[in-house]
Amino acid sequence: MNEALIQIGQQAKTAAYQLSLLDTVTKNRILTLFAEALIDHTDDILAANQKDLQNADQMPAKFSDRLKLTEQRVADMAAGLRQVATLPDPIGNIDKGWQNDAGLMIEKKRVALGVIAMIFEARPNVTVDASALTFKSGNAVILRGGKEALNSNLALTNILRTVLKQNGLDQNAIQILHDTSHETANELMHLNQFVDVLIPRGGAGLIQAVVKNATVPVIETGAGNCHVYVDKAAEAQMAVDIIVNAKVQRPSVCNAAEKLLIHQDVAEKLLPPIAKALSDHGVELRGDDRSRQIVATIKPAVEADWSTEYNDLIMAVKVVDDEQAAIEHINRYSTGHSEVIISDDYQSGQEFLNQIDSACVYVNASTRFTDGFEFGFGAEIGISTQKLHARGPMGLAELTTTKYIIRGNGQIRK
Amino acid sequence: MNEALIQIGQQAKTAAYQLSLLDTVTKNRILTLFAEALIDHTDDILAANQKDLQNADQMPAKFSDRLKLTEQRVADMAAGLRQVATLPDPIGNIDKGWQNDAGLMIEKKRVALGVIAMIFEARPNVTVDASALTFKSGNAVILRGGKEALNSNLALTNILRTVLKQNGLDQNAIQILHDTSHETANELMHLNQFVDVLIPRGGAGLIQAVVKNATVPVIETGAGNCHVYVDKAAEAQMAVDIIVNAKVQRPSVCNAAEKLLIHQDVAEKLLPPIAKALSDHGVELRGDDRSRQIVATIKPAVEADWSTEYNDLIMAVKVVDDEQAAIEHINRYSTGHSEVIISDDYQSGQEFLNQIDSACVYVNASTRFTDGFEFGFGAEIGISTQKLHARGPMGLAELTTTKYIIRGNGQIRK
CATH class of the missing domain: 3.40.605.10 (Aldehyde Dehydrogenase; Chain A, domain 1)
Structure with missing residues (x-):
């Protein structure tokens, strides 16, 4: 030594x-x-x-x-x-x-x-x-x-x-x-x-x-592969506002959103305006087959996209069968930083809060709030993504x- | 893998x-x-x-x-x-x-x-x-x-x-x-x-x-090289009782005391009865030169004794100049488990509690209380000696x- x-x-x-x-x-x-x-x-x-x-x-x-x-x-x-x-x-x-x-x-x-x-x-x-x-x-x-x-x-x-x-x-x-x-x-x-x-x-x-x-x-x-899940009970304008904020307000940081999951029942209605708002902010979208059938300009995503933290104006999109599919996807691919559900349904919100295994789990707010100042702690030394x-x-x-x-x-x- | x-x-x-x-x-x-x-x-x-x-x-x-x-x-x-x-x-x-x-x-x-x-x-x-x-x-x-x-x-x-x-x-x-x-x-x-x-x-x-x-x-x-320090303001009988309990009540466990430090002003008066009580319980004593000048039956300690956890009926003894010397010795050799001061002096107790860098720091009680049941937690998975x-x-x-x-x-x- x-x-x-x-x-x-x-x-x-x-x-x-x-x-x-x-x-x-x-x-x-x-x-x-x-x-x-x-x-x-x-x-x-x-x-x-x-x-x-x-x-x-x-x-x-x-x-x-x-x-x-x-x-x-x-x-x-x-x-x-x-x-x-x-x-x-x-x-x-x-x-x-x-x-x-x-x-x-x-x-x-x-x-x-x-x-x-x-x-x-x-x-x-x-x-x-x-x-x-x-x-x-x-x-x-x-x-x-x-x-x-x-x-x-x-x-x-x-x-x-x-x-x-x-x-x-x-x-x-x-x-x-x-x-x-x-x-x-x-x-x-x-x-x-x-x-x-x-x-x-x-x-x-x-x-x-x-x-x-x-x-x-x-x-x-600081590893942040953060997800926003749009539930079937999501309010449309709130979904657009939160997703745009979470993705583009400061794309290089760990609490920026990297993935968008959307319930199949609302994907046809909500994905086009969300994709449009993101594109207007210069975001490149990569998606699964179901999302690309709804919005043709979305590029195809590969398996690696689901676990990648881009720290850039890129977002991957997936249409999910239901909330449980969203929770399973997040618990599998997330780095355990910050995840959001957008929903006006009480039960869906509770399930998401209980079952997501991440440091910060939100209902109806931007991932960008995961921050020492925003939490009221003042300056922070980092965002821990471990449990100990x-x-x-x-x-x-x-x-x-x-x-x-x-x-x-x-x-x-x- | x-x-x-x-x-x-x-x-x-x-x-x-x-x-x-x-x-x-x-x-x-x-x-x-x-x-x-x-x-x-x-x-x-x-x-x-x-x-x-x-x-x-x-x-x-x-x-x-x-x-x-x-x-x-x-x-x-x-x-x-x-x-x-x-x-x-x-x-x-x-x-x-x-x-x-x-x-x-x-x-x-x-x-x-x-x-x-x-x-x-x-x-x-x-x-x-x-x-x-x-x-x-x-x-x-x-x-x-x-x-x-x-x-x-x-x-x-x-x-x-x-x-x-x-x-x-x-x-x-x-x-x-x-x-x-x-x-x-x-x-x-x-x-x-x-x-x-x-x-x-x-x-x-x-x-x-x-x-x-x-x-x-x-x-x-579970690493427990625990110390008892007898201050110059120690009550004699309390010192004997706590040291005997900490050493012999269950010598194989991590919260048993392994080291005895004693203030030079009271060593001549207190060390003989403490040594006698320990010997009566079958404890082998190993000490520095000053302790051996007071109690001739104490065997010589070597440097390794100060950092050894015996888990046995052995105790090493050292006469120290003052409380600061005791604190320095403990912070140097301890595994950070449990340490005790025996003192009726307010200031000495406060200094010990503030300056000792261990999981459990006691005034006037046995180290054997460092235990989930004794603390009121019920069963324990272990005693952590780390800080994280x-x-x-x-x-x-x-x-x-x-x-x-x-x-x-x-x-x-x-």
Whole structure:
């Protein structure tokens, strides 16, 4: 094992201990100072980012746009830090407390996880977001960002670390790997002695690589093959509005809808206006035979379409026999992120809510609401699509754990 | 990948779906029928167990005692099933609910995890305990018990599966691997497509092997290097009583105390009576130089003693400079299970509760209370020593997850 990485792990663990004891007022003050320092050093950040952009001149526009920082984007990062300062601090909450049969007072108290590692792609804003959320929740963070963003990330973390140091805090609360090799990322996935949880953030390829390789506990985030099911009792205009919103309002994100299922009894009536509205927004439709018999412009779908997250202006359509067929299809192909039924029937809505096995299940609303801000949690570290520890939008509370504190007066077990 | 194992995984997933929709009355009725069926088939169970015992005649007495079933032990298993029937069902609870800014009604509802796999040693009672707890919490289970107990485990699961079948339920809610090879156990650790969580239960070797190999999410249980720290403000008799209870009441279990730390200001006064009481109960003491200068019969401890879980009548002793030294020692060597301070000083107790990073932190009580029944949860599936998902005694609630159900009336995101 890489000696430098072990040292980073040890430093993170030491810093985590100090962080776990910090009060909320101090944490909020530091977050505000982080924001001010970013603004003050905007020129340095943009200069470092310029180096990354120059190195990345072969990169597709989609990636270089994510990598690029501007004065406005630095201001947005600072605003994000200030917003995290305003969020309630989960640390110290007593989730429940009771007296047991032997008279012990047992309390389940919310505490920091300890050391959180994050592996992510070349998006410098994740560096700041992740630092803010882990710091506020009392955790140390080890960041491993995409190599294309290394100069930007070093500039950003140096500014944050300087603020920590100037305020008498352990600057190793926030560390970033300078070595962006795959070997070192792989070793980070095996740093069980120091890392309490690893959160990958990025495309499906990155996340699956982490899940397959890591021995440290991982939280899977962000895979979103989201479905909208139009029930036979759907209201026509609501169906059009929700589907268009879920598909086109921001097609590149994980809570955008990718699949449309429609009940056979209403497909002839509702599919043409839905297809028209989607086409008007530039969406390419791919469908099964039954949908193509109704709307001839729909291209044929292949099996792989049903499990693909396009993150693009593409949607696959299937006509289903009934609600049960829709539920079976979704539970088979979904990534377990967000699914919607559009229906005015009480029973259909209940069945969908009960039987769909996903993090967020909606009646009559857009999948685009699966989001920390929309849920009222504030900034999020990701959307968990696994069942362990956290499911759905992960805010500050999901970056904590609990411990039992027990007060007795000499109790022994009989 | 093993075709038979994939089929078991698929069958478990199908059964889990049915189980997740069962009401509590039905689940409790089946648990009671499980209990009756075990009693009715006691002779079959004992005959199968006899085969295992004959095959295991080279086994150390400690292991064959765990393997051995008697009429009383079968009755105890049945009583355990009936007890699980009386526990509150966590499924369907709404942990919280609120209306968001857009008017969506969001509820966080408790649901089953899905498919739980368990890998455990040759203890047939775990087969029944695990089946009861996973069934009550609406999960399908895939059991992989020690090969020495295979006949007993097959007899037990056949009885439970017959009850399921006779009551129109999917008998694959409870499956046990007939193939007890290491290869198949290893493949089970990689069955991510079907297994939602894997809980190993057994010795440190088994658990570490699972943590290192598995790609499915794992909950680590049962490693218990528990500490008692005697503060300078400790009450003498309380210290003796708690230490003796924590060490000797049941030394083979994970919540037994393994280490004793004592403040230097009271070591000369308190260590001799504590050492005498422990010796009277047959405990071998191993200590640092300072403790051996006070009590000459203490044998010398080596570095490995500080991290060893003895599960036996052995305890290591160290004299510490102050409470901070005790806290540092514990946070360095502990497995994060249960730690105790004995003190009548308010400030010392608070510091210990705040700064110790373990699942259960006590003031003035025995570590032996870290237990599902003692906490009031009823039967437990294990004691989690990790921070993700569950920490401390894991009852029914820890075998569940949540999903968000969201009711709207046409909301789209602006």
